[in-house]
Amino acid sequence: DIVMTQSPLSLPVTLxxxxxxxxxxxxxxxxxxxxxxxxxxQQRPGQSPRRLIYKVxxxxxxxxxxxxxxxxxxxxxxxxxxxxxxDVGVYYCMQGTxxxxxxxxxxxxxxx
Amino acid sequence: xxQLVESGGGLVQPGESLRLSCAASGFTFSTDWIHWVRxxxxxxxxxxxxxxxxxxxxxxxxxxxxxxTVSRDNAKNxxxxxxxxxxxxxxxLYYCARGERGSLLHWGQGALVTVSS
Numbered sequence: 001d002i003v004m005t006q007s008p009l010s011l012p013v014t015l016x017x018x019x020x021x022x023x024x025x026x027x028x029x030x031x032x033x034x035x036x037x038x039x040x041x042q043q044r045p046g047q048s049p050r051r052l053i054y055k056v057x058x059x060x061x062x063x064x065x066x067x068x069x070x071x072x073x074x075x076x077x078x079x080x081x082x083x084x085x086x087d088v089g090v091y092y093c094m095q096g097t098x099x100x101x102x103x104x105x106x107x108x109x110x111x112x
Numbered sequence: 113x114x115q116l117v118e119s120g121g122g123l124v125q126p127g128e129s130l131r132l133s134c135a136a137s138g139f140t141f142s143t144d145w146i147h148w149v150r151x152x153x154x155x156x157x158x159x160x161x162x163x164x165x166x167x168x169x170x171x172x173x174x175x176x177x178x179x180x181t182v183s184r185d186n187a188k189n190x191x192x193x194x195x196x197x198x199x200x201x202x203x204x205l206y207y208c209a210r211g212e213r214g215s216l217l218h219w220g221q222g223a224l225v226t227v228s229s
Contacts, residue, residue, distance in 0.1 A: 037214025041157075048207060048219040049149075049157065055214070092157055096214030100173050101147075101159045 002027050002095050006104035012112045019080040021107045023093035028073050030097070037096035040069055040078045043106075044089040052091075053078065085111065114138040114218045116208050121223035124198055132193040132223050134208030139218075142166075142186040145211035148193050150204035151222070158204075162211060163191060176202075198227045 003026040040053040053069035066081040120132040148160040205222040
């Protein structure tokens with residue numbers, strides 16, 4: 001199975017400041033079709049996960065532009081340009097390139 | 113509006129069975145793969161199972177293989193997860209999710225399964 005490793009696991013941030021979460025995979029996430037199936041999900045307290053980013057850098061409809069994804073191969077990043085109060089929660093990366101699909105451990109974003 | 117609504121969760125003893133349902137609306141159900149993902153209390157997300165559009169293709173995580181069976185009824189826009197021989201470690205919130213190639217597009221609110229004596 002592909003192991004997804006996120007860092008940091010806890011991220012205290014100041015409102016209005018940027019935040020960055022790293023996600024590394026144990027194998028390349030480039031699929032045989034040439035696509036990299038790496039997604040990011042946000043889980044606010046008490047809520048279901050919500051997808052923010054798919055295929056590394058594509059933002060979902062309704063996701064604020066302050067969220068962006070980047071990376072390639074085995075190294076990926078989710079960035080929040082300016083953290084707002086509603087961004088508090090746990091963020092997960094997930095690979096959908098190889099079965100079984102696997103998630104990172106999650107990164108808890110909290111306000112300082 | 114896309115909706116996925118899980119039901120059927122509850123408290124069972126080890127070794128017992130439970131069937132979860134996932135009722136979908138707001139999209140063309142019969143053309144989408146459906147996944148199950150679980151989350152143990154205070155823990156992270158773990159992919160569990162998937163079923164393809166006509167139900168002929170299913171996949172399971174090794175931890176549940178042979179004990180969980182996924183099926184679907186496209187006439188009822190519903191996916192089922194039959195859970196047998198339940199163990200304490202199966203205790204979790206079970207989400208169904210609408211899949212797309214390589215990702216999970218929409219999630220339900222989850223159904224809580226508690227396995228305890």
